[in-house]
Amino acid sequence: MDKRRTARISAQMQKELSKILRDDLNDPRLTDDVLVSITEVEVTNDLSYADIFVSVLGDSTKQKAVFDALEQAKGYIKLLIGERMRLRLMPEFRFKEDISIKRGVYMDKLIKETIEKDKRNHIDDEN
Numbered sequence: 001m002d003k004r005r006t007a008r009i010s011a012q013m014q015k016e017l018s019k020i021l022r023d024d025l026n027d028p029r030l031t032d033d034v035l036v037s038i039t040e041v042e043v044t045n046d047l048s049y050a051d052i053f054v055s056v057l058g059d060s061t062k063q064k065a066v067f068d069a070l071e072q073a074k075g076y077i078k079l080l081i082g083e084r085m086r087l088r089l090m091p092e093f094r095f096k097e098d099i100s101i102k103r104g105v106y107m108d109k110l111i112k113e114t115i116e117k118d119k120r121n122h123i124d125d126e127n
Contacts, residue, residue, distance in 0.1 A: 006043050009087070013050060014041040016084050020077055029069040034058035036066055039098040043091055050091035053098035063097070070095045 017038045021030065030036055035057040042051045054070065056063040070077075074093050082090050 003045070006045055006047075009047070009085075010041045010043045010050075012085060013043065013081065014038050016081055017041065017052060017077070020080050024080060025069075025073055025077075027069045027073060029062075029065040034062045034066060039100065047087065047089045047091050049094055051094050051096055053096050055098045055101050057101070067095055067097070 021036060021038065035055075037055045038052060039055045040053040042053075043049070054066070056066045058066070074095075078090055078093060081087075
């Protein structure tokens with residue numbers, strides 16, 4: 001299948017999944033004191049699988065609860081996606097944790113610590 005088509009399907013699926021998460025799922029595990037977002041969707045060329053990368057800001061127990069809720073609602077989500085996108089083949093959803101935001105926060109923290117350390121060393125060198 002054409003890579004442009006799978007890229008378009010992935011982008012559209014990400015938009016629809018975000019809308020479904022926001023508007024159609026009423027599971028408290030997805031809304032109570034946790035921020036859940038769909039960061040990326042990668043559909044395979046043959047449309048057999050869709051890897052859905054989910055970012056969860058919350059503690060580890062809430063993250064597990066979010067993934068449990070998504071797995072439990074997978075059938076309903078597929079039904080809604082099928083209605084909205086009208087795909088001949090509906091891929092099997094695989095929810096995966098996206099750690100890029102956590103990694104970015106960690107890298108930002110390291111950079112700030114290094115800058116502070118350099119400032120302290122610079123002040124010590126002047127004295």
